[in-house]
Amino acid sequence: MNPVFGMEPATPVSPDILPLSRTLGQIIIHVDMDSFYASVEVQRRPELAGKPLVIGANPKEGRGRGVVSTCSYEARKFGVRSAMPISQAYLLCPDAVYLPPDFPAYLRASAAVMAILRSYGYRMEQVSIDEAYLDLSPLENFSHARALATEIQNTIRQRLGLSCSVGIAPTRSVAKRASDFQKPGGITVVSPPSLPGFLHPLPVRKIPGIGRKAEQLFFEMGIRTIGDLACHDIQDLIGRFGRNAVFLQQIAQGADGRGVVAEEQDAKSLSRETTFDADTDDMSIIGTKLEEQIVELCTELAERQLRFRILTLKIRYSGFFTRSRSRSLPHSTREPALIRNLVRTLFCELYDGRKIRLVGVRFSSFEKRQQGQVTLPV
Numbered sequence: 031m032n033p034v035f036g037m038e039p040a041t042p043v044s045p046d047i048l049p050l051s052r053t054l055g056q057i058i059i060h061v062d063m064d065s066f067y068a069s070v071e072v073q074r075r076p077e078l079a080g081k082p083l084v085i086g087a088n089p090k091e092g093r094g095r096g097v098v099s100t101c102s103y104e105a106r107k108f109g110v111r112s113a114m115p116i117s118q119a120y121l122l123c124p125d126a127v128y129l130p131p132d133f134p135a136y137l138r139a140s141a142a143v144m145a146i147l148r149s150y151g152y153r154m155e156q157v158s159i160d161e162a163y164l165d166l167s168p169l170e171n172f173s174h175a176r177a178l179a180t181e182i183q184n185t186i187r188q189r190l191g192l193s194c195s196v197g198i199a200p201t202r203s204v205a206k207r208a209s210d211f212q213k214p215g216g217i218t219v220v221s222p223p224s225l226p227g228f229l230h231p232l233p234v235r236k237i238p239g240i241g242r243k244a245e246q247l248f249f250e251m252g253i254r255t256i257g258d259l260a261c262h263d264i265q266d267l268i269g270r271f272g273r274n275a276v277f278l279q280q281i282a283q284g285a286d287g288r289g290v291v292a293e294e295q296d297a298k299s300l301s302r303e304t305t306f307d308a309d310t311d312d313m314s315i316i317g318t319k320l321e322e323q324i325v326e327l328c329t330e331l332a333e334r335q336l337r338f339r340i341l342t343l344k345i346r347y348s349g350f351f352t353r354s355r356s357r358s359l360p361h362s363t364r365e366p367a368l369i370r371n372l373v374r375t376l377f378c379e380l381y382d383g384r385k386i387r388l389v390g391v392r393f394s395s396f397e398k399r400q401q402g403q404v405t406l407p408v
């Protein structure tokens with residue numbers, strides 16, 4: 031036995047066998063909307079269809095600050111990507127249409143998508159504004175799951191005018207990789223026998239949590255693909271990556287073992303942050319931004335029927351110095367007036383008179399009320 035982890039080090043079992051033995055019986059689908067914010071804009075402004083469209087901060091002819099939230103697939107052909115500085119996006123594609131995000135509209139579209147997914151009656155876990163897992167294990171086989179995925183795609187397209195991609199696999203992490211595989215509009219089925227063939231040629235950075243630094247370490251160990259990681263000596267991996275190595279190798283072997291968690295447990299926090307175009311100490315600009323954030327967050331709370339108990343305010347000053355302060359409430363709430371007062375109080379406590387680069391509000395510690403009486407801690 032391995033004295034540290036209480037388990038046998040991985041023996042050289044063929045990776046072809048592992049996924050089957052550990053995940054037998056699960057059929058999980060991952061649904062991810064295509065270029066979500068941009069698609070919502072195109073849906074309500076059809077004249078934008080087929081054009082490069084960038085959602086994010088104002089580019090101000092290349093002088094804008096802030097980042098790209100997302101962009102249409104037409105803009106992606108120019109190299110524009112989410113999280114890229116908006117100034118860089120402008121350099122790559124000055125002729126794109128640039129729009130500021132309209133979060134309430136995206137939240138409404140998200141709620142409509144999730145309602146459609148929920149209506150199929152399977153265990154469901156929403157993991158972000160535009161993606162969710164459904165546990166289709168009750169279905170007989172992967173062909174039935176593909177048929178249902180097609181129906182889901184058609185329903186979302188017909189009712190909402192939006193496109194999504196679907197991945198179907200025996201595990202969550204492979205389903206997520208699969209939904210990304212044929213975007214936009216694809217359905218990718220990875221049945222147990224085809225799992226190693228799908229997963230192993232992919233680069234290691236496709237495993238969630240592996241960034242550039244870890245990827246470089248893997249390269250130094252001769253690991254380039256997920257298949258290389260699946261077969262690598264586990265003790266060698268633990269020597270470099272510690273405990274995480276066991277989990278990472280399991281993911282590489284297609285055996286993450288996590289199911290779909292029922293909805294009530296998913297949301298841990300909701301937050302909004304805004305970077306100002308120029309660092310500012312103008313209270314009307316700062317107040318307006320905070321108010322926008324509160325309205326968006328309260329809309330999202332209402333959509334999800336959530337109340338929260340902990341509010342956190344974050345201020346980042348010029349030069350990136352960041353401070354935040356939290357307040358716990360005696361009772362859960364989503365009452366805007368109370369939230370406004372609390373944000374104001376926390377702001378006065380935190381603010382030291384310097385110019386501000388970014389403000390943010392976060393709600394956490396949720397409760398979800400069901401049928402008036404019962405309170406489920408989340």
Ligand code: TTP
Nearest residue numbers: 062063064065066067068099100112113160213
């Ligand atoms: P994603 O699903 O990552 O991206 P997407 O739906 O725009 O495009 P894809 O077809 O590749 O799935 O994110 C969903 C939304 O979340 C996206 O439309 C905008 C928002 N978002 C940001 O605001 N900033 C980010 O860095 C990312 C990645 C997403």
Ligand code: MG
Nearest residue numbers: 062063064160
């Ligand atoms: Mg998406």
